[in-house]
Amino acid sequence: MTTLTLSKAINAGLRKAMENDPKVLIMGEDVGKLGGVFRVTDGLQKDFGEDRVIDTPLAESGIVGTAIGLALRGFRPVCEIQFDGFVFPAVDQIVSQLAKMRYRSRGNVSLPVTIRIPCGGGIGAVEHHSESPEVLFAHTAGLRVVACADAADAFSMIQQSISSDDPVIFFEPKRRYWDKGEVDVAGGLAAALPFDRARVVLDGTDVTLLAYGPLVRTALESALAARDQQGPSIEVVDVRSLSPLDTETITASVRRTGRCVVAHEAPVYAGLGAEIAARVTEQCFYHLEAPVLRVGGFATPYPPSRLEDHYLPDLDRILDAVDRTLEF
Amino acid sequence: MTVESGGATTSAPLEQPAADPGLIQLLTPEGERIDHPDYPLDLTAADIRSMYRDLVLVRRIDTEAISLQRQGELGIWASLLGQEAAQIGSGRALNANDMVFPTYREHGVAWCRGIDPVKLLELYRGVSHGGWAPEEHKFHLYTIVIGSQTLHATGYAMGIQRDGGADRGEAVIVYFGDGATSQGDVNEAFVFAPVFNAPIVFFCQNNQWAISEPLEKQSRIPLYQRARGFGFPGLRVDGNDVLACYAVTKKAMQAAREGQGPTLIEAFTYRMGAHTTTDDPTRYRLASELEMWKLKDPIERVRAYLVRTGQAEPEFFAEVDAEAKQLGAQVREACRTMPDPPPLSIFDNVYAEPTAILEAEREQYASYLDSFEEAGR
Numbered sequence: 001m002t003t004l005t006l007s008k009a010i011n012a013g014l015r016k017a018m019e020n021d022p023k024v025l026i027m028g029e030d031v032g033k034l035g036g037v038f039r040v041t042d043g044l045q046k047d048f049g050e051d052r053v054i055d056t057p058l059a060e061s062g063i064v065g066t067a068i069g070l071a072l073r074g075f076r077p078v079c080e081i082q083f084d085g086f087v088f089p090a091v092d093q094i095v096s097q098l099a100k101m102r103y104r105s106r107g108n109v110s111l112p113v114t115i116r117i118p119c120g121g122g123i124g125a126v127e128h129h130s131e132s133p134e135v136l137f138a139h140t141a142g143l144r145v146v147a148c149a150d151a152a153d154a155f156s157m158i159q160q161s162i163s164s165d166d167p168v169i170f171f172e173p174k175r176r177y178w179d180k181g182e183v184d185v186a187g188g189l190a191a192a193l194p195f196d197r198a199r200v201v202l203d204g205t206d207v208t209l210l211a212y213g214p215l216v217r218t219a220l221e222s223a224l225a226a227r228d229q230q231g232p233s234i235e236v237v238d239v240r241s242l243s244p245l246d247t248e249t250i251t252a253s254v255r256r257t258g259r260c261v262v263a264h265e266a267p268v269y270a271g272l273g274a275e276i277a278a279r280v281t282e283q284c285f286y287h288l289e290a291p292v293l294r295v296g297g298f299a300t301p302y303p304p305s306r307l308e309d310h311y312l313p314d315l316d317r318i319l320d321a322v323d324r325t326l327e328f
Numbered sequence: 329m330t331v332e333s334g335g336a337t338t339s340a341p342l343e344q345p346a347a348d349p350g351l352i353q354l355l356t357p358e359g360e361r362i363d364h365p366d367y368p369l370d371l372t373a374a375d376i377r378s379m380y381r382d383l384v385l386v387r388r389i390d391t392e393a394i395s396l397q398r399q400g401e402l403g404i405w406a407s408l409l410g411q412e413a414a415q416i417g418s419g420r421a422l423n424a425n426d427m428v429f430p431t432y433r434e435h436g437v438a439w440c441r442g443i444d445p446v447k448l449l450e451l452y453r454g455v456s457h458g459g460w461a462p463e464e465h466k467f468h469l470y471t472i473v474i475g476s477q478t479l480h481a482t483g484y485a486m487g488i489q490r491d492g493g494a495d496r497g498e499a500v501i502v503y504f505g506d507g508a509t510s511q512g513d514v515n516e517a518f519v520f521a522p523v524f525n526a527p528i529v530f531f532c533q534n535n536q537w538a539i540s541e542p543l544e545k546q547s548r549i550p551l552y553q554r555a556r557g558f559g560f561p562g563l564r565v566d567g568n569d570v571l572a573c574y575a576v577t578k579k580a581m582q583a584a585r586e587g588q589g590p591t592l593i594e595a596f597t598y599r600m601g602a603h604t605t606t607d608d609p610t611r612y613r614l615a616s617e618l619e620m621w622k623l624k625d626p627i628e629r630v631r632a633y634l635v636r637t638g639q640a641e642p643e644f645f646a647e648v649d650a651e652a653k654q655l656g657a658q659v660r661e662a663c664r665t666m667p668d669p670p671p672l673s674i675f676d677n678v679y680a681e682p683t684a685i686l687e688a689e690r691e692q693y694a695s696y697l698d699s700f701e702e703a704g705r
Contacts, residue, residue: 033612034540057510057546058474058538086473089512124403126432127457128472269685298689300678305403305454306668310693320696 002185007040007177009151010116012185013158014041014078018048024162025070027054027063028080028116037082038118038177060090064115068097071111076162083174084119085128091136098167099142110165114158119147120214120265121312122175124305131302132266134213137169138243138275145243146195147171149216151181153240156192164195171242173214198246200253204235207259207322210250210276212239215263215313222318231319232326242272250276251283258289259325263313268296290328293321350552350564351596354571357624359632367575373639379570380630380640381648382416386436387627388652389445392659393435393452397605401663402452406433410568410600413626414533416440417573418595421581422501425466427488429481429502432470433533437503441467445655446662455669475511478502478530482517485526485584499527499584501577507538509554510546518558518592527584529577530555530592533567535599540612555592567597568626598624671697 004012018024026041026048032055035042045053056063060081067077081087087094094115101109121130137145144166148154154172161168184191193199201216202223211219216238223234237253239245254260260280262273273294280292295313303311354362354369371379390408397405408415415436422428422440430437435448442465450456451470458469471477481502488498508514509532521528534551536543547554555562565576573595580591598621602609634640675690 029538030540032540035611037539037606055541055545058507058541059510059512061512062510088473124454126404126451126454126472298674298693299683299686300674301457303674304451304456304669307671307674308454310671310674316700317696 001182003180004151004155004183004185005178005180006148006151006154006173007038009155009181009183010040010148010158010172011042011044012183013155014044015047016185017078017159017162018044018052021076021163023074024076024078025052025054026078026080027056027067029056029058029063029082031055031080036080038174040116040172040177041080060086060088061093064090064093064098064113067113068093068101068111071113072109076112076114078114078116078162081115081117083129084117084131084133087115087117087133094137094143094167094169095140099140102166103142111167112162112165114161114164114168114170116158116170116172118174118177119171120173120175121302121305121308122214124308126305127302130305130308132264132297134169134171134242135266135270135272138272142167143243144168144196144241145171146241147173147213147239149173149176149213149238149240150179151183153238155183155185156189157195157240159189160192160195171213176214176217179217193240196241196244196246198240198249199238200235200249201238202234202236204233204257206232206234206257207261207325208235208237208250208253208257209318209322210237210239210260210262212242212264214265218313218315219263219318222315222322225315226319226322232322234322239272239276245276245279247279247283251280254280254284255287258287260284260288260292261295261318261321261325262292263295263318263321265297265312267299268294269299271296290325293325295321350550351566352563352572352576353566353569354575355569355629355633357568357629359629359636361571361633364572364575367572367579369571369575371571371574376571376630377634377640377644379416379420379574380627380634381651382420382436382439383412383570383627383630384648384652385655386412386416386439388656389435389439389448389659392656393449394601394605396449396660396663397452402449402605403454404604404606405452406604407599407601408433408435410598410621410626411533411535412436413570414567414573414595414597417570418501418531418577418593421574421577423497423499423581425496425498426581427466427468427481427484427498427500429468429477429484429500430470431477431503431505431508432472433505434470434503438467441465443467445659446666449659449663450666453663453666455666475504475508475514478504478508478514478517479520481528482521482526485521485528486524488527489524494527494585494587497585499529499581501529501531501581503531503533505538506532506534506536506543506546506551507541508532509551518555518560521590522558522560525587525589527587528590529580529584530590531577531595532592533595533597535567535597537599537603537609537613539603539607540609542613550594552592552594560590560592562592562594564594564596567595568624568629570626570630597626
């Protein structure tokens with residue numbers, strides 16, 4: 001086991017993928033010499049060359065559009081979008097082209113493109129650098145959408161995403177890039193949980209708390225705080241795969257606890273929590289002791305960073321929702 | 329560019345003439361005035377002194393902002409160091425009723441449009457997304473997503489053609505960088521503007537670097553030559569020469585006003601600092617490059633010119649320095665004492681009228697915050 005930060009774990013996963021498959025390419029703005037603004041691709045251009053780690057012109061639609069062309073030619077491009085708020089110029093290529101090619105070609109064409117997007121807030125950034133656009137992609141059939149939350153998952157999930165024959169939107173929790181975890185870099189992926197499965201990260205009996213990406217750590221801290229204060233026993237589930245959802249793991253947990261809270265940074269309104277709440281209600285109706293509650297961003301644009309602590313769900317807001325579901 | 333592997337996809341070095349004959353310059357790095365037949369200068373000594381003052385003051389704002397970021401008072405800062413002449417020269421060439429569309433680095437142009445520098449700090453401190461009223465200053469909000477504003481500017485110019493603004497001599501200038509020229513939006517603006525003969529000037533500050541990527545990662549030809557393919561004129565000006573930037577902008581804006589359509593101005597300059605305060609340029613560029621550009625400093629040459637020609641006395645420079653110092657202190661103090669916005673302001677200005685769902689969220693959050701006060705926390 002090696003102790004790595006989440007960003008270094010993705011770097012190690014990218015390196016493995018490139019070593020294992022010469023068709024894997026990395027492309028994006030500043031991914032080469034600079035190693036990306038978060039250094040996730042640090043050192044890869046030096047070791048794999050400029051043909052495999054490509055500093056592209058500054059054009060997100062161009063990055064994804066040419067990645068599609070490279071994939072048609074048999075490559076497995078891994079695109080980096082520098083920040084969540086910069087993915088939108090590429091949305092036409094992602095939604096209209098990338099997601100639909102298999103369907104349009106009646107299965108004749110696969111586009112194994114991975115799009116890495118640092119997401120979420122909490123780093124004191126200016127506009128367009130703190131967004132959570134996952135639900136736009138989750139709503140687009142044909143895309144797999146995943147979010148890693150810790151170093152070990154970051155290492156395995158990036159490799160699983162790259163080897164997937166479907167296009168994958170891979171969300172990286174930017175404020176957790178520096179969080180450290182134990183990673184089995186030498187080991188293979190045989191023991192790793194498939195990237196389309198959710199995972200119970202803390203057992204509990206009173207409430208199921210679902211989170212993904214940056215809020216998994218917040219959810220764990222909330223559950224541990226509750227435990228320390230002899231409060232409710234909270235089961236924390238890392239959703240991991242936002243599309244398709246692993247409803248089996250999610251509903252199994254809710255059936256055990258009878259209560260469910262979903263937390264994400266994205267606005268509650270029409271957020272992923274709405275889909276989860278609907279499915280949990282449909283599939284666990286007779287097990288539920290209370291309505292499914294959601295905690296998330298407000299139905300506003302992401303605010304100036306001095307207010308982001310209000311916007312982002314924190315331990316207090318999550319435990320407030322837990323209390324409300326218990327008091328129902 | 330070096331060829332490290334494979335080679336097939338790596339382009340050869342760009343052929344760049346040592347002295348580009350197309351570079352418009354009116355003041356050499358050594359501070360010598362050069363006449364250009366197309367750009368006679370109508371500036372008095374007082375005008376040039378005033379430009380010098382602007383250059384020094386905006387550099388001071390920039391220096392102060394970098395320090396404030398280092399001290400934790402700003403979340404981030406995008407420095408204009410090295411680009412002062414491009415911004416002050418072009419900014420001062422505008423009429424009061426011209427409209428400006430900036431990127432997030434146009435602190436010098438903002439200064440020319442009368443925007444309080446503290447308003448810029450608000451944005452980088454995380455207190456607002458850009459709190460000024462654009463029409464009041466004829467200066468749109470900073471646009472952070474690269475290149476989007478070129479289309480807004482083009483549309484605004486199309487509006488001027490349609491609402492009588494053209495008769496009042498209004499025109500538009502839009503700022504963007506070398507990296508932005510790769511964006512689809514910018515290329516679409518280059519299509520729309522000449523097709524509609526819109527009264528707009530595209531002012532590209534080519535500061536040579538898009539974060540870590542040098543110009544050859546964006547273009548195989550000099551940027552000003554791009555315009556020709558879209559059907560409008562392009563020219564390259566010494567972006568560190570405030571007089572030349574003033575003159576070419578003045579002329580291009582006049583052409584726009586007179587119905588001659590768009591012009592692309594490539595201001596050839598250099599980002600002397602980091603992309604932003606979170607960037608580390610030592611990872612991707614040589615210190616010698618910066619040293620070379622320091623010799624072309626946009627402020628020093630004006631100072632040398634004013635001194636050499638006896639158009640400014642030592643007292644003038646002392647006064648400007650004192651004013652800069654005072655401005656720095658003022659900006660610093662205003663930043664440090666800037667209050668955070670009230671939490672519930674998050675819910676303001678999302679729609680023209682409040683919506684039921686948003687109001688419910690506001691009320692819910694207000695009572696949530698109150699619950700802490702009641703609990704005495």
